[in-house]
Amino acid sequence: MMEEIRRLADRFDLIEPVGGGSMGTVWRARDDNLERTVAVKELLLPHGQGEQKADEAKNRALREARIAARLVHPHAITVFGVIDEQDRPWIIMEYLPSTSLADKLREGPMEVDDVIRLAIQLCSALAAAHRAGIVHRDIKPGNVLLGEDGTVKITDFGISRAMGDVQLTATGEISGTPAFLAPEVARGEDATFASDVFSLGATLYTALEGGTPYGTAENPIALLYRASSGEIPPPVKSGILTPLLTRLLDVRPDSRPTMTETERELRALAAGESTTLVAEEPPPRARKGVLIGVIVAFLVLAAVIAAVVVVLTRGEDSPSNAAPPAGSQSQTAAPAPSSAEPSPTPSSPPPPPSSSPPPSTSSSSVAPPPAQTPGQALSAYYSLIPGNLQAGFATLTDNFKRAKNQSFERYSNFWKDYRAVTVSNVSESGTTVTATLTYVKASGGTTTERATFVMVQQDGRYLIDSQR
Known part of the structure; x- marks a missing residue:
């Protein structure tokens, strides 16, 4: 039976319901003044919590809707206005x-390529929202609309917060689902741009894996508990999206990329470019430090060049200082790995023996700056792999190298089969660090393990001393 057409504000004819949920009903409606079709969302106020709570929810909804109306973007549902009627x-x-x-x-x-195309459209809108100071707070598949023409749009900015969604009520019940919440929000902290990034990652994870990151539970409080821990099974169907997806779902808000950085990496993936370990543009608060670092590096480089010029000038008449001719034995080539050596496995990152790696004039051999904590040091180590193996090798202690009894050549030979390693779900207990490692193979596949490392501090930075 057809719904009876209702008149709203003497302007909008509510024609038929086209969607809805715990927060209210969405109507297809006719705007008589502008002679166009619009969507009208009728928000349901909380029941059984008193008139004051209902008024607070209504006022929040009006405020959040007005904030959302500031955003006009081709991939976000535009808010035209808000009306307070029928209480x-x-x-x-x-x-x-x-x-x-x-x-x-x-x-x-969905297929990986389709999810990438969808995610690019979502990110473009969410990045614009963040630049405008708007936090969505409820990114989930139900708020992602797929148009008949292939357009993707995000809707319901701020409405979940306004209506008290995913909040524990006085009776211990939960309104909404915590399945896409960032861990910090599940623990009661305010939603931020970083929590939006996590929720986007959870939405993409669900689209790829066919289930939410926290699984399912009949008891919503149990699901909320899982969300607060941030423990997520590593994705297995995400292909080239795996490294980025793992970073989006990092339990640490500061370790997640911004929405703008995420959009940039997604576009690069769509274009067939590798972005896994490319350095990103620093946030504004970090640019001053970067600029100082560039100036210092320039001064150091100038000093090195001056020293080289002095040495060459002093030694140009000395035969002993002449460069060896091309093809001479002075130009060493890396020996081919011995077929008799067993191949290392991802569960045992293959550090070499106590011998040093081959000398190199490349700046890539410089070790990374010291990390503040053992967990950060471990993440920094794997960020070097496989693009900077000499620096990675230098992050392993001699004790670790002796235990593995491997050469630098063997270490290098192992890592050539991998394109990247991502670290997630890091936990620390003193100098012991446990983390989930996702290895992205050069062939495109992935393997995942949970590993524990013991870190030691030498010369002001943490090194990897053992693994189990």
């Missing part, structure tokens, strides 16, 4: 003939 808020929005990502995923998970 509840109504949000007037752009109408998009569409289905939600949540509905689409009932058919099964």
Whole structure:
């Protein structure tokens, strides 16, 4: 039976419901003044919590809707206005003939390339929102709309917070689902840009893996507990998205990329470029330090050049200082790895013996700066792999190298089969660090393990002393 058409604010005819959930009903409506179709979201106020709580929720909804109206973007549902009528808020929005990502995923998970294309559109809108100072707070498949023409749009900015969604009520019940919450939000902290990034990662994880990062639970409080821990099974179907997805889902907010950086990396992946370990543009607060570092590096380089010129000038008449001719034995080539040596496995990062790696004039042989904590040092080590193996080798203690009894050549030969390693879910207990390692093979596959390391401090920085 057709819903009876209702008139709102003597302007909007509510034609039919086209969606809804715990927070309210979305109507397809007709705007008589502008003669266009719009979407009208009728928000349901909380029941059984008193008139004061209902008024607070209504006022928050009105405020959040007005904030969301500041954002106009081709991949975000535009908010045209908000009305307070029949003692509840109504949000007037752009109408998009569409289905939600949540509905689409009932058919099964999506292909990696399709998820990348979808994510680029989402990121472009969310990055614009963050630049405008707007935190979405409820990124999930149900709030991602897939238009009939292939357009992807995000909706419901700020509404979950306004209506008290995913909050424990006075009776211990939960309104909404915590399945896409960042760990810090699940623990009761305020939502931030970084928590939006996590929720985007959780949404992409669900689209690829066919299930939410925290799994399912009949008891929503149990699900909230899982969310607060941040423990997530590593993705297995995400292919080239694995390194970026792992960073989006990092339990530490400061370790996640910004939404702008995420969009940039997604576009590079879509173009077939490798972005896993490319340094990103520093945030504004870090640029001053970067500039100072550049100046210092320039001065050091100038001093080195001056020293080289002096040496060459003094020694140009001395035959003993002449450079060896091309092809002479002075130009050493790395020996081919012996087939008799067993191949290392990802669970045992292959440090060599106490011998030093071959000398190199490349700046890539310089070890990374000291990390503040053992966990940060471990993450810094794997960020070097496989692009800077000499610096990675220098992060291993002699004790570790002796225990493995391996050469630098063997170490290098092992890592040539891998494109990247990502570190997630890091936990520290003194100098013992446990982390989830995801190895991305050069062939495209991935392997994952949970490993524990003992770190020691030498010369002001942490080195890897053993692994189990």
